[in-house]
Structures are given as structure tokens and as C-alpha cells.
Amino acid sequence: MPVQVTGEVVSAKRIGAYTAMTVTAPGVPELARPGHFLAVQVGGPASSMLLRRAFALYDMSPRGVYGGTVQFVFAVSGRGTAWLAERRSGDRLDVVGPLGRPFRLPAHPVSATLVGGGYGSAPLLPLARVLRERGCRVSFVLGAGSVDRLFGHLDAKRMADTLAVTTDDGSAGERGRVSDVLPAVLERTDSDVVYACGPMAMLRAVSDIAAERGLPSQVAVEESMACGIGVCMTCVLPVVGDDGQTRMVRSCVEGPVFRGDRVRWDAVGTVPPDAVGAITAPGAHR
Amino acid sequence: MTRVDMTTRLAGVAFPNPVFTASGCAAAGQELHAFFDVASIGGVVTKSIMLAPRSGRATPRMAETPSGMINSIGLQGPGIDAFLERDLAWLEAQGARAVVSIAGGSLEEYALLAQKLRGRAGIAMVEVNISCPNVEDRGQVFACDPTASSNVVDAVRRNTSSGVPVFAKLSPDVTDITTIARACVAAGADGLSVINTLLGMVIDTTTMRPVLGGVTGGLSGPAIRPVAVRCVWQVHAALPDVPILGMGGIRTGLDALEFLLAGASAVSVGTTVFGDPSAPVRVLRELEQALADRGIDRLSDVVGLAHRPPAARVPEDADPLGDELVPAAAAQEAAP
Ligand SMILES: Cc1cc2nc3c(=O)[nH]c(=O)nc-3n(C[C@H](O)[C@H](O)[C@H](O)COP(=O)(O)O)c2cc1C
Ligand code: FES
Numbered sequence: 001m002p003v004q005v006t007g008e009v010v011s012a013k014r015i016g017a018y019t020a021m022t023v024t025a026p027g028v029p030e031l032a033r034p035g036h037f038l039a040v041q042v043g044g045p046a047s048s049m050l051l052r053r054a055f056a057l058y059d060m061s062p063r064g065v066y067g068g069t070v071q072f073v074f075a076v077s078g079r080g081t082a083w084l085a086e087r088r089s090g091d092r093l094d095v096v097g098p099l100g101r102p103f104r105l106p107a108h109p110v111s112a113t114l115v116g117g118g119y120g121s122a123p124l125l126p127l128a129r130v131l132r133e134r135g136c137r138v139s140f141v142l143g144a145g146s147v148d149r150l151f152g153h154l155d156a157k158r159m160a161d162t163l164a165v166t167t168d169d170g171s172a173g174e175r176g177r178v179s180d181v182l183p184a185v186l187e188r189t190d191s192d193v194v195y196a197c198g199p200m201a202m203l204r205a206v207s208d209i210a211a212e213r214g215l216p217s218q219v220a221v222e223e224s225m226a227c228g229i230g231v232c233m234t235c236v237l238p239v240v241g242d243d244g245q246t247r248m249v250r251s252c253v254e255g256p257v258f259r260g261d262r263v264r265w266d267a268v269g270t271v272p273p274d275a276v277g278a279i280t281a282p283g284a285h286r
Numbered sequence: 287m288t289r290v291d292m293t294t295r296l297a298g299v300a301f302p303n304p305v306f307t308a309s310g311c312a313a314a315g316q317e318l319h320a321f322f323d324v325a326s327i328g329g330v331v332t333k334s335i336m337l338a339p340r341s342g343r344a345t346p347r348m349a350e351t352p353s354g355m356i357n358s359i360g361l362q363g364p365g366i367d368a369f370l371e372r373d374l375a376w377l378e379a380q381g382a383r384a385v386v387s388i389a390g391g392s393l394e395e396y397a398l399l400a401q402k403l404r405g406r407a408g409i410a411m412v413e414v415n416i417s418c419p420n421v422e423d424r425g426q427v428f429a430c431d432p433t434a435s436s437n438v439v440d441a442v443r444r445n446t447s448s449g450v451p452v453f454a455k456l457s458p459d460v461t462d463i464t465t466i467a468r469a470c471v472a473a474g475a476d477g478l479s480v481i482n483t484l485l486g487m488v489i490d491t492t493t494m495r496p497v498l499g500g501v502t503g504g505l506s507g508p509a510i511r512p513v514a515v516r517c518v519w520q521v522h523a524a525l526p527d528v529p530i531l532g533m534g535g536i537r538t539g540l541d542a543l544e545f546l547l548a549g550a551s552a553v554s555v556g557t558t559v560f561g562d563p564s565a566p567v568r569v570l571r572e573l574e575q576a577l578a579d580r581g582i583d584r585l586s587d588v589v590g591l592a593h594r595p596p597a598a599r600v601p602e603d604a605d606p607l608g609d610e611l612v613p614a615a616a617a618q619e620a621a622p
Contacts, residue, residue: 234348277339
């Protein structure tokens, strides 16, 4: 169950194009698992920005000098994240978490490939740690537009058995996309499972590559969210259930981690006509 | 803090306090129960439910706007049968007071929904969302036409148990809200929920296309509060004996007090919950404090109080911050 707490900023570090922010959040790290996310209030209590910003957990430390802390990574992409980037240590932050469903972990020590795009690699680092503890082989494929938008490659290098890097402009690693190198990595590492987090187009490509090889994939999506706790229905995407039926499911409570083969990638952004309860009659309910 | 009697009555039904959730902003209460006890607030107004399961509209369904947001969810929901079995049963088990919101595309659908609710335990009230397009009338919104509105209310009232009040939820997007209010009451509405969202739109200046998948959507949050207060004021002035559940941008206890002063007997906290999931209990606490600060010991004493003639005595300024824009000297001069 998530909790709502007022935390204090411990540190805000610039890493390339991103900020990694550590916040005290009593009660949150104890419950948090890789893949969970936080919803952070922005702009202060009288702000004209009413909605929380959601961030995947990059680190959770139940015990430390500052008590329980959580860390998340973000890029400034609007007024809310711009405000957040200006917070300094000691500033207060209202945090709700942990939210969502975390990555499922394999029962046996398997070979796992973790694919991250941009700051989407943030939740993959704590995941890698847990997988290593379980005796898994961990391979990373990290990509971004350019080297300053690459995240976690230094951590990954330390932690992983293998690391492949791609950038669109060739400023680091191979020029190209993660999907260009992924098939060879899966082959070479004899991977049993694929985990991914990043932009939708990347998740779709990764899910397809895994599916072609009969490998299970777990992907963390990023949908726009108004509440993050399951009450508003803004964050939906079409997902096939165990019964074979497509439903518009909430990515904040039923996700953000989904089986890659269950997401109807071609229909994201729409309500496919075969979805349960798809609107067939005219009329535009608000 | 001296205890204030926070109980309120809506069409004969007693509630322990006047702070409710708003339809579509609390699902059916279960998710919010992680943040506060849903039985501790006045009532849980559930997401408008339709007869059949419904997937809603395409994404994006939401955009943040200054002090508000715009949404086009399209009434996604599991349909009435699953709702009764799962959601209403859960609310009843918690001891929460459920206000069930229903929505339909035709008179028949509204009537069938009311029949499904009839005789079910655990329903404190029925709220009728009439801001729905009428599929039998080229998608014209019921709430924008007095006859269509009264037909819906009549269909629901006739099919609802007599002890269960029926509230009609009004849209602000009309020329004269009191015309619709009167039509609903004449058709048997026991009270009115005021207001639903305002129709709005946001265009992305990068893609140069509408942001929402549904193109237009409903504007909510503090940005609409003055409109909502005005609507409550007008409806209460026109129909002083009809109970009002007021809503639109309530974020604090003082916001809630504003609605009570305008004539609401209870309030719903909607959009604010998205940013502050424990907002309903906070607003309740702040409202109680605000009443105590003003020396008021019964909530019902402030309902509609702003309508009293200007000459009447007002309490000492209990909220100096509220006059921040008035120079101190002028404020003193203006005091009675
Ligand atoms: C995301 C969202 C969904 C809503 N869904 C419904 C609904 O299903 N039925 C309804 O009557 N009103 C619905 N509303 C309107 C609210 O109940 C409320 O009337 C309106 O938002 C104004 O209050 P607020 O500013 O406190 O949110 C919805 C509002 C929002 C923001
Ligand atoms: S963000 Fe509100 S339901 Fe998912």
C-alpha cells in the first residue's frame, strides 16, 4: 500500500542532461521494489500545478544516515520538472509511493538482458542489483539520442556481465538504436528473459524482438498520469488479459510494468474496436 | 478547538459531515482507502456508471492547465452489474455512505440503471450525471435542455426507492442554470449537484493539433471555482429549499466554506484528490477549524449565509490573509 509523506531533499545531482534527486521518504523504501514509481507534488502547496509528476525509483535505501531515502531521475521537460530541478537539500517535498506493480523476478538464476532508453535505464539499475543477488547473469543494452542523454552506463558497466551502448548520433557506443544491437546481444548472452524501460517506440521494438525469439519480456511504460493511484482513468492503454480479451487498463496500478507480448502496441493511443466496452454507438461522453 | 456540529442533511438523509468525493475523481473509493478511511468522510460519490462495460475514449485523456486540468475519459467503467457486485459491496463493507452516480445515453438506459439500484442496500443517494449525449437526439447533451433533463430525472425518480434521494448533476455550460435546475426539481429531483466540468480545449503548439484524443474535454480544478460558486449561488437563490451538493475546484477548507455560504449543504472534492489523495479529510479538518475560528458551532448555520442582506452583522475578520490585496486602512474603514 502506498503512503503519502513529506520528505526532505537530501541531494540533487546533475548527471548529463538529467537530475538525480534523493529524498527522505519514511516508509517508502521499505516497501519499494524495482519498477515501482513515485508521484511527487510540484510547485508547493499553493501551486497552480495540481498534478503530481511520476518518476520511476532509481534507488531505495531503507537505512542510511538520513533514515529511509528514495532516489529518482528526471529531465526538465516542463514547468513542474523545472521547479523540481531547482530544489536544494533541506527543501520539503510531498511524495506518494511506492506506486504501481514492480518487475516480476525470475524464480531461477537465468540470463537476463536489460534494455534502457534515456533515463528509462534508472529503474533497471536496482533491478540489476536484485537479479545479481539471485545469481542471474545480467547484460545491459543502453541507448539514447546522444551521450549526455545516456543514463546509468557507468553503474551498468560496474554491475553487469556485458554492456552495449548505442546513440543516435554516435557520440557514444555504436551509432543507432538499441533494437539494432539487441538481437546479437540476446544471441551472445543466451538470454532467457528481457526487461525494458524507455520510450514507447523502443518498448514496442524490444517486445517484438523478444517475442520473435520466444523470450518473455517485462516492460515499464510511461503514460501520462493525472493521479498515479488509480482513481482518474487517464493512464490507460490496450492490454490483452489472461482470457485473451483486450481491455483499457490503468498503467499506474496494473502497470507500469507489463508483459511486452500483452500490450497492443499498434493500438496504443486508441481504443481498439475489439476491446471490452469499445464505443460503437455515436456520442461523445466527456 | 471547540467542537463544531458538522452533521448535514441532504433531502432527509443525515450525513456525519459535509465533505464528499466527486464522481470520476475517486473511482469507487478503494484506492483512496490507502490514504484515509472512506467511512470517515460524508460520502463517496462513485464514478458515473453505465449499463454495459465501457472502454472510454482514446488517449491522451488529460492535460494540465493553469490551476486546473482538462479531461476526456469518456466514462470508462465496468458496467452496472460488475459495479454492484464488486464496488458497491466493498463500500458497504467499509461502512461508507455511497452516492452512486449513473450515466446513460437514452432515457431507457437511465431507467434501467435506476431499476438495477432499486432495493440495493448501502446506497445513500443516487446522483444522475445528465451531462451525457443523448444518442436518440443527435448526441445533444441532456443537461443543456430543460425538457431532456427533466425526462431523465423523471425516469430515474420513478424507478428509485422512495427513501433514496435523487440528485441531478448540472452542467455550467448553459445559458441559465436556474432553468435547468427548476426543470429537474419539477421532475422530482430531491436535490442538485452543482457543477460538472466546463467544456474546454487545449492545442499543442508543437504538434499544432488538439492535445486530447477526444479533442474537447471537461475543465476542472480551482480555475473553475468562481464559476461553480456563482452557479451554486444562483441555484440556491432560485430554489432556497432544494439541497445542493456543491463542487468545482475545492482545494481547502475555506474553499468548501465558500460553497456552503453560497448555499450548498455539502461539497465534493474532485480534481484536488489527484494531487493530494488525502485531501477530503484535510478539507474536512480545515473546514471545521474555519467554522470554529468564526465562532460558528453548527455547520448548518452557514448554509446560504452569504445571501443575507448586506446590513447584517458579520463576525470579526477571522481570515486576515483573505484581504491581502486590500490596504490595511481601507479594510478597517470598510469594516461594519
Ligand atoms: C478525470 C475526471 C473525471 C470525471 N468523471 C466524472 C463522471 O464520471 N461523472 C460526473 O458526474 N462527473 C465527473 N467529473 C466531474 C467532477 O465530478 C466534478 O463535477 C468537476 O470536476 C468539478 O469539481 P473539481 O474541480 O473539484 O474536480 C470528472 C472530473 C474529472 C476531473
Ligand atoms: S493516473 Fe489516474 S488512474 Fe492512472
